[in-house]
Amino acid sequence: MKTVYHNADPVMAEFIGGMLNDAGIPAHVHQAGLYGASGEIPPNECWARIVVVHEEQATEARELVMEYLEGDPVGDATEWTCPSCGERIEPQFTQCWNCGRERR
Incomplete structure:
Protein backbone atom coordinates (compact mmCIF):
# COMPACT_ATOMS: atom_id res chain seq x y z
CA MET A 1 0.00 0.00 0.00
CA LYS A 2 1.15 3.52 -0.78
CA THR A 3 -0.04 6.83 0.70
CA VAL A 4 -1.30 9.20 -2.02
CA TYR A 5 -3.06 11.94 -0.02
CA HIS A 6 -3.58 13.17 3.53
CA ASN A 7 -5.89 15.73 5.07
CA ALA A 8 -6.68 17.02 8.55
CA ASP A 9 -10.40 16.68 7.76
CA PRO A 10 -11.44 13.01 7.88
CA VAL A 11 -14.63 13.74 5.93
CA MET A 12 -12.63 15.14 3.01
CA ALA A 13 -10.29 12.16 3.21
CA GLU A 14 -13.26 9.78 3.02
CA PHE A 15 -14.62 11.69 0.02
CA ILE A 16 -11.28 11.48 -1.82
CA GLY A 17 -10.99 7.79 -0.95
CA GLY A 18 -14.47 7.18 -2.36
CA MET A 19 -13.62 9.13 -5.49
CA LEU A 20 -10.58 6.92 -6.09
CA ASN A 21 -12.60 3.75 -5.50
CA ASP A 22 -15.24 4.99 -7.96
CA ALA A 23 -12.45 5.51 -10.51
CA GLY A 24 -11.42 1.86 -10.14
CA ILE A 25 -8.44 2.48 -7.86
CA PRO A 26 -8.85 0.48 -4.64
CA ALA A 27 -8.10 2.85 -1.76
CA HIS A 28 -8.55 2.94 2.01
CA VAL A 29 -8.59 5.76 4.55
CA HIS A 30 -6.27 5.23 7.52
CA GLN A 31 -6.02 7.22 10.75
CA ALA A 32 -9.38 9.00 10.29
CA GLY A 33 -10.21 8.22 13.92
CA LEU A 34 -7.20 10.16 15.21
CA TYR A 35 -8.82 13.52 14.37
CA GLY A 36 -9.84 14.02 18.00
CA ALA A 37 -6.26 13.57 19.16
CA SER A 38 -5.05 16.68 17.35
CA GLY A 39 -3.27 18.87 19.85
CA GLU A 40 -2.16 15.83 21.81
CA ILE A 41 0.04 14.39 19.07
CA PRO A 42 1.80 16.15 16.17
CA PRO A 43 -0.69 17.24 13.45
CA ASN A 44 0.88 15.31 10.61
CA GLU A 45 0.62 12.11 12.65
CA CYS A 46 -3.13 12.41 13.25
CA TRP A 47 -4.22 13.42 9.75
CA ALA A 48 -6.28 10.94 7.76
CA ARG A 49 -4.24 9.20 5.04
CA ILE A 50 -5.51 7.69 1.81
CA VAL A 51 -3.57 4.67 0.68
CA VAL A 52 -3.94 2.78 -2.58
CA VAL A 53 -3.86 -1.01 -2.50
CA HIS A 54 -1.81 -1.39 -5.67
CA GLU A 55 1.33 0.73 -5.57
CA GLU A 56 1.50 0.87 -9.37
CA GLN A 57 -1.71 2.95 -9.29
CA ALA A 58 -0.25 5.60 -6.94
CA THR A 59 0.71 8.02 -9.71
CA GLU A 60 -2.69 7.78 -11.38
CA ALA A 61 -4.38 8.24 -8.00
CA ARG A 62 -2.34 11.36 -7.20
CA GLU A 63 -3.18 12.81 -10.61
CA LEU A 64 -6.91 12.25 -10.05
CA VAL A 65 -6.72 13.86 -6.60
CA MET A 66 -4.85 16.89 -7.95
CA GLU A 67 -7.25 17.20 -10.88
CA TYR A 68 -10.15 17.27 -8.44
CA LEU A 69 -8.51 19.69 -6.00
CA GLU A 70 -7.35 22.11 -8.68
CA GLY A 71 -10.43 21.85 -10.87
Whole structure:
Protein backbone atom coordinates (compact mmCIF):
# COMPACT_ATOMS: atom_id res chain seq x y z
CA MET A 1 0.00 0.00 0.00
CA LYS A 2 1.15 3.52 -0.78
CA THR A 3 -0.04 6.83 0.70
CA VAL A 4 -1.30 9.20 -2.02
CA TYR A 5 -3.06 11.94 -0.02
CA HIS A 6 -3.58 13.17 3.53
CA ASN A 7 -5.89 15.73 5.07
CA ALA A 8 -6.68 17.02 8.55
CA ASP A 9 -10.40 16.68 7.76
CA PRO A 10 -11.44 13.01 7.88
CA VAL A 11 -14.63 13.74 5.93
CA MET A 12 -12.63 15.14 3.01
CA ALA A 13 -10.29 12.16 3.21
CA GLU A 14 -13.26 9.78 3.02
CA PHE A 15 -14.62 11.69 0.02
CA ILE A 16 -11.28 11.48 -1.82
CA GLY A 17 -10.99 7.79 -0.95
CA GLY A 18 -14.47 7.18 -2.36
CA MET A 19 -13.62 9.13 -5.49
CA LEU A 20 -10.58 6.92 -6.09
CA ASN A 21 -12.60 3.75 -5.50
CA ASP A 22 -15.24 4.99 -7.96
CA ALA A 23 -12.45 5.51 -10.51
CA GLY A 24 -11.42 1.86 -10.14
CA ILE A 25 -8.44 2.48 -7.86
CA PRO A 26 -8.85 0.48 -4.64
CA ALA A 27 -8.10 2.85 -1.76
CA HIS A 28 -8.55 2.94 2.01
CA VAL A 29 -8.59 5.76 4.55
CA HIS A 30 -6.27 5.23 7.52
CA GLN A 31 -6.02 7.22 10.75
CA ALA A 32 -9.38 9.00 10.29
CA GLY A 33 -10.21 8.22 13.92
CA LEU A 34 -7.20 10.16 15.21
CA TYR A 35 -8.82 13.52 14.37
CA GLY A 36 -9.84 14.02 18.00
CA ALA A 37 -6.26 13.57 19.16
CA SER A 38 -5.05 16.68 17.35
CA GLY A 39 -3.27 18.87 19.85
CA GLU A 40 -2.16 15.83 21.81
CA ILE A 41 0.04 14.39 19.07
CA PRO A 42 1.80 16.15 16.17
CA PRO A 43 -0.69 17.24 13.45
CA ASN A 44 0.88 15.31 10.61
CA GLU A 45 0.62 12.11 12.65
CA CYS A 46 -3.13 12.41 13.25
CA TRP A 47 -4.22 13.42 9.75
CA ALA A 48 -6.28 10.94 7.76
CA ARG A 49 -4.24 9.20 5.04
CA ILE A 50 -5.51 7.69 1.81
CA VAL A 51 -3.57 4.67 0.68
CA VAL A 52 -3.94 2.78 -2.58
CA VAL A 53 -3.86 -1.01 -2.50
CA HIS A 54 -1.81 -1.39 -5.67
CA GLU A 55 1.33 0.73 -5.57
CA GLU A 56 1.50 0.87 -9.37
CA GLN A 57 -1.71 2.95 -9.29
CA ALA A 58 -0.25 5.60 -6.94
CA THR A 59 0.71 8.02 -9.71
CA GLU A 60 -2.69 7.78 -11.38
CA ALA A 61 -4.38 8.24 -8.00
CA ARG A 62 -2.34 11.36 -7.20
CA GLU A 63 -3.18 12.81 -10.61
CA LEU A 64 -6.91 12.25 -10.05
CA VAL A 65 -6.72 13.86 -6.60
CA MET A 66 -4.85 16.89 -7.95
CA GLU A 67 -7.25 17.20 -10.88
CA TYR A 68 -10.15 17.27 -8.44
CA LEU A 69 -8.51 19.69 -6.00
CA GLU A 70 -7.35 22.11 -8.68
CA GLY A 71 -10.43 21.85 -10.87
CA ASP A 72 -13.41 24.15 -11.13
CA PRO A 73 -15.87 22.86 -8.51
CA VAL A 74 -18.83 23.91 -10.63
CA GLY A 75 -17.39 22.66 -13.90
CA ASP A 76 -18.57 24.64 -16.90
CA ALA A 77 -20.15 27.71 -15.30
CA THR A 78 -22.85 28.14 -17.96
CA GLU A 79 -26.38 26.89 -18.10
CA TRP A 80 -26.93 24.05 -20.50
CA THR A 81 -29.85 22.68 -22.45
CA CYS A 82 -30.67 19.00 -22.25
CA PRO A 83 -30.34 17.51 -25.73
CA SER A 84 -33.12 15.00 -25.00
CA CYS A 85 -35.95 17.13 -23.62
CA GLY A 86 -34.80 20.74 -24.11
CA GLU A 87 -34.94 21.63 -20.42
CA ARG A 88 -32.64 24.47 -19.28
CA ILE A 89 -30.36 23.20 -16.50
CA GLU A 90 -28.27 25.20 -14.02
CA PRO A 91 -24.48 24.81 -14.44
CA GLN A 92 -23.79 22.88 -11.21
CA PHE A 93 -25.90 19.93 -12.35
CA THR A 94 -24.46 17.19 -14.53
CA GLN A 95 -27.74 15.40 -15.11
CA CYS A 96 -31.10 16.65 -16.39
CA TRP A 97 -33.60 16.79 -13.55
CA ASN A 98 -36.46 16.31 -16.00
CA CYS A 99 -35.44 13.24 -18.02
CA GLY A 100 -32.22 12.04 -16.35
CA ARG A 101 -29.88 12.42 -19.33
CA GLU A 102 -26.23 13.08 -18.44
CA ARG A 103 -24.57 16.32 -19.54
CA ARG A 104 -22.02 15.64 -22.25
